Amino acid sequence: MTRVHRSRRVRVPQAQELRKRPSQERSRALVESLVEATARILIRDGYDALSTNRVAVEAGVSVGSLYQYVTNKDTLVRMVAERWAEGAAAEFVRLRAELAGATVDAGVRRIVDVALAMARADVRLHRAMLEQLPRIGVLPIFDALGRRAADLLAEWIAERRDELAVPDPSLTAHVIVTTLDGLTDHALLLRPELLDSPRFARELEALVLGYLRARAPAPGVGPRGRG
Amino acid sequence: MTRVHRSRRVRVPQAQELRKRPSQERSRALVESLVEATARILIRDGYDALSTNRVAVEAGVSVGSLYQYVTNKDTLVRMVAERWAEGAAAEFVRLRAELAGATVDAGVRRIVDVALAMARADVRLHRAMLEQLPRIGVLPIFDALGRRAADLLAEWIAERRDELAVPDPSLTAHVIVTTLDGLTDHALLLRPELLDSPRFARELEALVLGYLRARAPAPGVGPRGRG
Amino acid sequence: MTRVHRSRRVRVPQAQELRKRPSQERSRALVESLVEATARILIRDGYDALSTNRVAVEAGVSVGSLYQYVTNKDTLVRMVAERWAEGAAAEFVRLRAELAGATVDAGVRRIVDVALAMARADVRLHRAMLEQLPRIGVLPIFDALGRRAADLLAEWIAERRDELAVPDPSLTAHVIVTTLDGLTDHALLLRPELLDSPRFARELEALVLGYLRARAPAPGVGPRGRG
Amino acid sequence: MTRVHRSRRVRVPQAQELRKRPSQERSRALVESLVEATARILIRDGYDALSTNRVAVEAGVSVGSLYQYVTNKDTLVRMVAERWAEGAAAEFVRLRAELAGATVDAGVRRIVDVALAMARADVRLHRAMLEQLPRIGVLPIFDALGRRAADLLAEWIAERRDELAVPDPSLTAHVIVTTLDGLTDHALLLRPELLDSPRFARELEALVLGYLRARAPAPGVGPRGRG
DNA sequence: GATGAATGAGAGTTCATTCAT
DNA sequence: GATGAATGAACTCTCATTCAT
Numbered sequence: 001m002t003r004v005h006r007s008r009r010v011r012v013p014q015a016q017e018l019r020k021r022p023s024q025e026r027s028r029a030l031v032e033s034l035v036e037a038t039a040r041i042l043i044r045d046g047y048d049a050l051s052t053n054r055v056a057v058e059a060g061v062s063v064g065s066l067y068q069y070v071t072n073k074d075t076l077v078r079m080v081a082e083r084w085a086e087g088a089a090a091e092f093v094r095l096r097a098e099l100a101g102a103t104v105d106a107g108v109r110r111i112v113d114v115a116l117a118m119a120r121a122d123v124r125l126h127r128a129m130l131e132q133l134p135r136i137g138v139l140p141i142f143d144a145l146g147r148r149a150a151d152l153l154a155e156w157i158a159e160r161r162d163e164l165a166v167p168d169p170s171l172t173a174h175v176i177v178t179t180l181d182g183l184t185d186h187a188l189l190l191r192p193e194l195l196d197s198p199r200f201a202r203e204l205e206a207l208v209l210g211y212l213r214a215r216a217p218a219p220g221v222g223p224r225g226r227g
Numbered sequence: 228m229t230r231v232h233r234s235r236r237v238r239v240p241q242a243q244e245l246r247k248r249p250s251q252e253r254s255r256a257l258v259e260s261l262v263e264a265t266a267r268i269l270i271r272d273g274y275d276a277l278s279t280n281r282v283a284v285e286a287g288v289s290v291g292s293l294y295q296y297v298t299n300k301d302t303l304v305r306m307v308a309e310r311w312a313e314g315a316a317a318e319f320v321r322l323r324a325e326l327a328g329a330t331v332d333a334g335v336r337r338i339v340d341v342a343l344a345m346a347r348a349d350v351r352l353h354r355a356m357l358e359q360l361p362r363i364g365v366l367p368i369f370d371a372l373g374r375r376a377a378d379l380l381a382e383w384i385a386e387r388r389d390e391l392a393v394p395d396p397s398l399t400a401h402v403i404v405t406t407l408d409g410l411t412d413h414a415l416l417l418r419p420e421l422l423d424s425p426r427f428a429r430e431l432e433a434l435v436l437g438y439l440r441a442r443a444p445a446p447g448v449g450p451r452g453r454g
Numbered sequence: 455m456t457r458v459h460r461s462r463r464v465r466v467p468q469a470q471e472l473r474k475r476p477s478q479e480r481s482r483a484l485v486e487s488l489v490e491a492t493a494r495i496l497i498r499d500g501y502d503a504l505s506t507n508r509v510a511v512e513a514g515v516s517v518g519s520l521y522q523y524v525t526n527k528d529t530l531v532r533m534v535a536e537r538w539a540e541g542a543a544a545e546f547v548r549l550r551a552e553l554a555g556a557t558v559d560a561g562v563r564r565i566v567d568v569a570l571a572m573a574r575a576d577v578r579l580h581r582a583m584l585e586q587l588p589r590i591g592v593l594p595i596f597d598a599l600g601r602r603a604a605d606l607l608a609e610w611i612a613e614r615r616d617e618l619a620v621p622d623p624s625l626t627a628h629v630i631v632t633t634l635d636g637l638t639d640h641a642l643l644l645r646p647e648l649l650d651s652p653r654f655a656r657e658l659e660a661l662v663l664g665y666l667r668a669r670a671p672a673p674g675v676g677p678r679g680r681g
Numbered sequence: 682m683t684r685v686h687r688s689r690r691v692r693v694p695q696a697q698e699l700r701k702r703p704s705q706e707r708s709r710a711l712v713e714s715l716v717e718a719t720a721r722i723l724i725r726d727g728y729d730a731l732s733t734n735r736v737a738v739e740a741g742v743s744v745g746s747l748y749q750y751v752t753n754k755d756t757l758v759r760m761v762a763e764r765w766a767e768g769a770a771a772e773f774v775r776l777r778a779e780l781a782g783a784t785v786d787a788g789v790r791r792i793v794d795v796a797l798a799m800a801r802a803d804v805r806l807h808r809a810m811l812e813q814l815p816r817i818g819v820l821p822i823f824d825a826l827g828r829r830a831a832d833l834l835a836e837w838i839a840e841r842r843d844e845l846a847v848p849d850p851s852l853t854a855h856v857i858v859t860t861l862d863g864l865t866d867h868a869l870l871l872r873p874e875l876l877d878s879p880r881f882a883r884e885l886e887a888l889v890l891g892y893l894r895a896r897a898p899a900p901g902v903g904p905r906g907r908g
Numbered sequence: 909g910a911t912g913a914a915t916g917a918g919a920g921t922t923c924a925t926t927c928a929t
Numbered sequence: 930g931a932t933g934a935a936t937g938a939a940c941t942c943t944c945a946t947t948c949a950t
Binding site for chain 1: 274275278356357358359362366370392395398399405406409410412413416417419426430431433434436437438439440441442
């Protein structure tokens with residue numbers, strides 16, 4: 001059979017998902033090992049094989065201890081996504097700094113490269129998250145991450161406003177972030193070879209640059225506007 | 228029992244998902260009502276609330292009858308996705324015909340409009356599918372749909388090759404389809420208001436047009452300008 | 455699903471029938487109470503009325519606890535048979551010791567008496583086991599018990615070889631054990647009154663003694679007579 | 682796995698198990714094909730795999746037709762046993778006639794031979810019945826068969842009363858029949874090689890002859906009685 | 909704090925039997 | 930008469946969660 005139980009109750013979002021702020025060194029470590037165990041199982045066996053008991057065993061901890069720190073099975077899953085998102089956010093911040101003085105062309109090239117590199121890194125976990133996790137639980141996390149990325153990008157675009165003639169940098173940044181995200185996720189799940197293809201990278205650059213310049217005056221024609 | 232964990236992560240395509248080809252009128256109707264019931268539950272209560280017994284009740288049929296036709300709960304879900312994909316595919320074919328003689332600008336405008344309209348139609352079902360189902364084996368169905376869309380679009384682009392200077396229409400079409408899909412899905416899940424926003428629509432047009440023309444010579448400039 | 459037909463006819467011995475060696479005091483007690491509950495239901499309501507839930511309820515335990523220790527409904531039944539066989543084996547050993555110096559006549563009388571007494575004791579459980587369980591894999595358990603009994607009896611016969619002229623004590627012992635077993639089981643199921651009938655007991659004695667002496671020279675007659 | 686349904690309700694014995702006396706040629710044939718199908722499944726796949734639907738398919742008939750003639754799943758099983766018992770009963774009658782004028786020794790030899798031959802014939806069906814059928818349903822059938830056999834044997838013994846000094850031929854016949862039955866069944870299930878062993882046959886003869894003569898005066902001493 | 913045995917609602921699935929066609 | 934689609938009670942088994950130790 002195919003007999004599978006999924007989380008039984010529809011999840012009621014809980015304000016207080018971690019029972020205790022794991023302030024002590026020890027508690028932190030325990031929670032961390034739970035998250036890692038969850039990720040391992042997710043990668044190795046998939047979401048259907050994920051159960052609180054299994055996570056506890058994998059983490060070398062008793063179920064009781066698990067519930068001391070985690071109220072809820074879904075919380076574990078969300079924590080995995082959060083850890084990943086934290087790493088990604090740091091990377092975005094780093095990239096933003098790196099691109100401070102970059103030209104539009106160089107900047108976009110770099111952005112696309114980093115997007116592809118991030119998709120290639122941690123493939124197994126990334127795939128597992130995209131493929132296995134009920135989107136409903138992790139959506140807010142990835143949304144928040146997208147918003148941070150879009151904010152940073154909007155800033156960067158705004159700094160180049162003259163050159164680009166982007167009416168609403170915030171909206172444009174959102175579109176770019178969502179676009180790159182959609183394309184890399186899709187490639188990760190269904191066309192992994194694209195992640196390594198320079199042709200694909202050039203295509204993404206063309207996409208982003210074309211978009212950013214779609215409304216800009218043709219280069220070489222008057223300082224601003226079409227005359 | 229022999230209890231069983233589903234095929235870890237990778238969907239094993241099952242040759243015999245429907246127990247009997249529902250050839251008779253009556254059987255067809257039954258299967259159809261099961262698929263509809265599944266969609267209804269998915270929309271109203273989400274995947275976790277979906278159970279074979281519940282589907283049977285919702286369809287006004289006994290569980291036994293359900294199992295006469297459907298081996299498996301996930302098959303039902305996949306059938307919902309298939310029904311939806313069939314409708315979308317038909318829409319794409321219709322659109323392709325409509326755009327036969329259209330200019331690039333008009334065509335892209337229309338494509339974006341239709342993409343947004345499709346996202347707005349059936350929102351709840353669409354949402355439910357996106358939120359819950361990648362794990363269940365719906366991915367291949369959506370992938371096939373995307374490929375069909377990309378093929379049609381590639382054709383359309385190829386017909387306008389001179390004007391556009393797109394080196395690889397097939398790849399470009401794939402990028403556009405995936406991009407629009409990603410953007411409308413994201414909007415559907417997290418920014419539903421965008422689906423009705425003309426500004427957002429204009430943005431998508433700019434994105435697609437900018438991309439298509441990114442490598443084309445600036446109009447009126449350079450050796451191949453229109454004069 | 456994946457429904458499953460039990461190993462067609464031949465019991466596949468399962469190495470791991472008990473999920474955990476019930477080492478702790480508590481676990482042992484739980485398993486014991488499950489076995490007792492199983493026996494009770496078997497006696498009271500028969501095999502068809504036996505279900506895991508019912509056993510759990512009867513034992514005052516949750517189904518979950520049951521499955522913590524027992525993989526399988528039939529395992530429970532087999533454990534009942536094992537418990538019974540253990541008791542019977544002990545009785546056989548006791549009897550063997552008792553008969554160490556006995557004459558053939560006295561020994562056979564005693565053996566028949568004990569066989570009938572054992573059939574009378576625990577009648578209801580014994581009946582339930584005989585009526586319902588050959589299919590379940592209890593046969594090997596009873597077979598092993600029969601072999602032990604036959605071994606002990608063969609020894610006893612061999613000690614009296616001169617008097618009895620039994621060519622193959624082992625085969626003869628097997629025949630006697632199987633015979634008595636068949637007769638008492640048959641009586642138990644269909645002629646319970648015979649179990650209390652001295653006439654029946656005398657008949658069994660005649661059967662066994664006649665057999666043991668069938669090939670011995672008639673006393674007082676022929677070349678080797680006692681005279 | 683291991684999920685198996687057995688006949689759900691405890692069987693309420695029904696006076697009218699065959700819905701209609703299958704007087705017509707056609708009906709008889711149908712019932713016969715159902716019984717044969719049942720036997721085939723029992724042999725091939727075991728009792729757990731036996732279901733009314735399966736029997737109907739195996740017999741090339743619709744379930745509805747099955748229920749037109751057979752009220753009950755257990756009835757099918759019982760009919761298989763009945764067919765077998767009918768054949769055995771005929772064999773007993775034949776044997777009785779054959780032994781009309783036989784000496785005790787020759788008769789017993791013949792009886793043992795036939796008992797072993799019957800156990801060897803139809804081994805697969807015989808095994809299936811012994812091993813697979815819930816004894817509770819078929820017990821009465823085999824009991825009736827045993828009684829018929831015992832009656833015939835009692836008659837035969839009574840005819841040789843003078844020579845044998847058997848006080849209660851009826852009881853003795855019962856003991857012999859049950860004994861041979863128990864021994865051959867046991868051999869069939871657990872020591873099939875014994876069925877072909879002449880040594881085993883001799884042993885059974887010794888058993889029966891020894892029993893019949895256990896209380897008889899030693900041969901060659903006085904015309905009658907010990908005096 | 910930590911443990912892990914215990915819980916029990918609820919999941920997927922089967923199959924003897926009926927009854928409209 | 931024959932059919933086989935439909936029924937639904939009942940089964941085995943899981944797993945998120947609790948709580949006595």
